[in-house]
Amino acid sequence: MPVSPPVDMAQGANPHERTDDAPPTVPFTIEADLDVGAALAPWLRASGADVSIRRGDVPTALPAPEAEGVVWQHASRRTLFLLPCGVRFLIEDGRTVRYAMERGATPRDVRPFVLGNVWGVLAMQRGLLPLHASAVSRGPGLHAFTGPSGAGKSTLAAALAPRGYPLFTDDILLVDPASFDAGPLCYGHRTLSLCRKSLALMGVEAVAQVPMRQRLPKWYAVPARQVPPRAGQLRRLYILSYRNNVPGSPPCSVERVTGRLAVQALWAAVYHPRQAIAIMGRRRILSLLVGLAQGTRVSMFHRRRCDPDVTWFAEDVTRLAAELGAP
Amino acid sequence: MTAGRQPFVWLASYLKSGNTWTRLLLANFLADSEQPVPINDIDTVLPGFGPHDRRWFDDVTGLSSSECTDDEVESLRPAALRAVAADAAGERQFCKVHDALHETAAGEPLFPADVTAGAIYLVRNPLDVAVSWAFHVGRANSPGLAEIVARMNDPRSTVAGGCSRQLRQRLLDWSGHVESWRAAPFSVLLVRYEDLLADAAGQLARMVRFAGLDGAADRHRLRRAAEATAFPRLQEQETRHGFRESDPRCRRFFRAGRSGDWRRHLNAAQARQITLHHGPAMLACGYDPREAA
DSSP, X not given: OOOOOOHHHHTTOOTTOOOTTSOOSOSSOXXXXXXXXXXXXXXXXXXXXXXXXXXXXXXXXXXXXXXXXXXXEEETTEEEEEOTTSEEEEEETTTEEEEEEOTTOOHHHHHHHIIXXXXXXXXXXXXXXXXXXXXXEETTEEEEEEOSTTSXXXXXXXXXXXXXXXXXXXXXXXXXXXXXXXXXXXXXXXXXXXXXXXXXXXXXXXXXXXXXXXXXXXXXXXXXXXXXXXXXXXXXXXXXXXXXXXXXXXXXXXXXXXXXXXXXXXXXXXXXXXXXXXXXXXXXXXXXXXXXXXXXXXXXXXXXXXXXXXXXXXXXXXXXXXHHOOO | OBOXXXXXXXXXXXXTSSHHHHHHHHHHXXXXXXXXXXXXXXXXXXXXXXXXXXXXXXXXXXSOXXXXXXXXXXXXXXXXXXXXXXXXXXXXEEEEEOSOSOBOTTSOBSSOGXXXXXXXXXXXXXXXXXXXXXXXXXXOXXXXXXXXXXXXXXXXXXXXXXXXSBOOEEOOXXXXXXXXXXXXXXXXXXXXXXXXXXXXXXXXXXXXXHHTOSOTTOHHHHHHHHHHTOHHHHHHHHHHHXXXXXXXXXXXXXXXXXXXXXXXXXXXXXXXXXXXXXXXXXXXXXXXXXXXX
């Protein structure tokens, strides 16, 4: 099945270009029988890829699961997802992803989970640590924002893009533990998914706005004109919090956290931590987070709740841009 | 305080009916301290969570709710509650809910009886609810009140969902909400907001007994919890420290804490629309719809 044209290639950039001392542009490659979107173009190969994503038989349960949650089971390097939309995934050994569709599910229902849950489990099975974060780039460095769904990660990252900080990744940031000695190296994919209000709020010019799924009020959007690096060193990580609601307090403020507090904050940023514990082990994750905290500046970004108030949001973006420094 | 396989006590109410106030009462009772519980620390004292919270759902299910439709999320909520119940280690959990007690599309109760110890259902005169809701969202003017009244009369009414930080909650109309909880297949303690205003310590004692907590006869402890949550004291805390759970459009979460405010804010037509729609349910809860005639 053909994939959408890679945005960056359409604009003349070559996403696979690298020099000998440059980091690999992607930590693994994929081949897929469904359209996974333009943002994954650098990861895609026609054949011989590290990971194969194909439709096939997927069991409804794993025998003797070692760990399980409401929609997933895990047993010896196999993770099964049973999603309420009728899609099932089996991810094995970080190498194969099989999906099955029932109850009227379509490939359009498959794609968001390939870019989300499946992407996270693939990374874990391959030894990468996925953080629930969006990130922008500034030169070779990355600045990431983490927080629960609805905290505003994507909207903030998207709103920074037109200010000269290219969007690096949305929702998932993959950290490569092998790189910790030289600074944590990260990978991402630029598949923004935003609700209508955020699309309007961020004011970013998008080259495409595609509905994510039927009956889901979110759209894929790809910021135009910018070509961020494919890999970068994580310099700063901001944890989004809604705390500045005291009357008279500033709309937003930044508070650096270090040591144990930073590790605790990073623990909350791990992408689906129960699955991460099942696949990677609690001790391994903790040691990775300690290393990450040592190599990254971790801060709380306290904000007021701003859903209905554009003014507060604009102040957040201005404050963050000042914090990041000139692009 | 053990709860076995049925750890959940639902603190259920329609919007703006005293739910947060009740959580603070229970938190102060459990804290049993001379110092009032800070209003931003309720959750550190009162065990429980909000089943409408997106973060809670994502964590428990291992699924990103933002990639699911509201109906798909709703279909998983009973299973998510059962998963939490299995991990609750027997501790009683007090969970704030605004959902009506309805079924999912698959016909499963949103709040399964097999993990439920009971529900404390907080009810308030719907005429006052309309006013309080309008202030809460910064729309206490005539068009704003008209919109709120229409939502309270709409059986398809929902809050949150979509891209917001909370999951979708089906309210039904005000009567539907009340009746759904009154018909629950588990024990329900009805507590009226107006009775809380008149005798918070007495109502707290009822709730403590219902929840199976120790100390229901400790009048000093009950009175101290009631005093710590008197509205002037809550307002003072909010002025000094803000309130994390407040809506950004709301100037003051702990606004008035009184009954009968509707007489100052609703016009006759708005009041009549409410009583015409909800007369029987009002009567069942001890409110006289003829007051607004």
